[in-house]
Amino acid sequence: MSQPASQPRLLPTRSPRDPAAVVLALHGGDVRPGDPAVNPWQPSVLRMVPVAARVARAGRGRLAVHRVLNAARGWGTDRTPVDDVRWALARVRERYGDLPVGLVGHSLGGRAALMAGPEPAVAAVVALNPWLHPADDVDLTGRRALVVHGTEDRVALPERARLVVDRLRRRADVEWRDVPGAGHAMLRHGPVFERAAAEFLVAALLPRGVR
Numbered sequence: 768m769s770q771p772a773s774q775p776r777l778l779p780t781r782s783p784r785d786p787a788a789v790v791l792a793l794h795g796g797d798v799r800p801g802d803p804a805v806n807p808w809q810p811s812v813l814r815m816v817p818v819a820a821r822v823a824r825a826g827r828g829r830l831a832v833h834r835v836l837n838a839a840r841g842w843g844t845d846r847t848p849v850d851d852v853r854w855a856l857a858r859v860r861e862r863y864g865d866l867p868v869g870l871v872g873h874s875l876g877g878r879a880a881l882m883a884g885p886e887p888a889v890a891a892v893v894a895l896n897p898w899l900h901p902a903d904d905v906d907l908t909g910r911r912a913l914v915v916h917g918t919e920d921r922v923a924l925p926e927r928a929r930l931v932v933d934r935l936r937r938r939a940d941v942e943w944r945d946v947p948g949a950g951h952a953m954l955r956h957g958p959v960f961e962r963a964a965a966e967f968l969v970a971a972l973l974p975r976g977v978r
Contacts, residue, residue, distance in 0.1 A: 773804040775851040776836040777858055780816075781823035786831040788867045788890070788972035789859050792819040793848065795874025795898070796840040805837050812836065814873055814953060818895070818961050822871065825965035829973055831863060841875070848879035856888050867891075869968040873953065873960075874898045874923055877914075881935070884910050891971035893964045896951050898923035899931045907939035911971040914941060915963045917949025917956065942967075 780792070795811040805812060815834055823832040837851045852870065859868060867890035872880035877897025884892045884907045892912045914932055916925040925945075935941045944963060949956040 773838055775838045775854050777855055778807075778834040778836055780819040780832040780834060781826070781828075782831055782833075783828045786826075786863065786866065787829045787974075788826075788869065789831045789833070789863055790819075790822050790826070790869040790871060790968055790972070791852065791855050791859070792822070792832065792834045793852065793870060793872030793876030793879050794834070794837065795872070795876045796837065796842075796848070797875075803840055805840055807836060809840075810952070811874065811876075815871075815876070817957060818871060818873070818964055821958075821961035821965045822968055825969045826973070830869075830969070831859075831866075833859070842878070847882075848875060849883045852879055852883040853886065856883075856886055860888065867972055869893070869972050871895065871964045871968065872897070874951065877923075878903065881905060881907070881912070881914075881931075884912065891968055893967055894928075895960050895964065896920050896923050896949075896953065897928055899928050901927055901930060903931045904934050907935055907941065910939060911967075912939060912941040913944065913963065913967045915944045915946060915960055917946045917951065917953070919948055920951045922951035 792815045868888045869891040870880035871893040873895040877894030
């Protein structure tokens with residue numbers, strides 16, 4: 768039985784003294800033999816830095832934003848990134864109390880965001896080019912959810928993601944947005960993904976009176 772090579776970590780992007788809500792940014796990854804530790808400088812981790820920063824700016828000091836550094840790189844059989852999200856949610860509750868939480872993730876992080884959506888603290892979910900398994904299913908009743916997908920993604924196929932989103936829509940309102948011409952890494956159209964995530968999370972987590 769493989770074991771995680773390290774423990775997950777929370778990396779703060781913005782930690783206001785009195786936030787109204789919390790956002791956790793979840794990086795992607797790939798399956799590697801032996802569940803190697805996550806390198807903070809690997810591209811899949813760094814892709815979430817501008818996303819987290821854009822959300823923090825949009826929150827105008829009312830959102831606490833932290834990036835989650837997973838215990839291992841891929842989606843294992845004994846442990847998945849959803850376990851890391853649950854760990855992070857527990858730390859958030861210890862620090863901030865019962866504030867609503869938004870999840871935003873890319874690739875496997877997008878899958879983790881959707882699959883962790885039913886956790887009690889989660890109020891909103893954003894999945895960016897999520898890598899989804901055709902059988903993925905979860906009940907997002909009561910949550911706001913957004914999937915943003917590049918039309919030219921050849922790693923996390925948008926048609927497969929649409930099948931999963933159609934299934935999720937049987938119990939929840941899940942919004943879908945195409946990004947024409949965008950590939951998996953969000954390099955050419957990064958600001959489009961970042962803006963979509965930030966605007967959606969602000970609208971979902973912050974009442975108008977506290978924005």
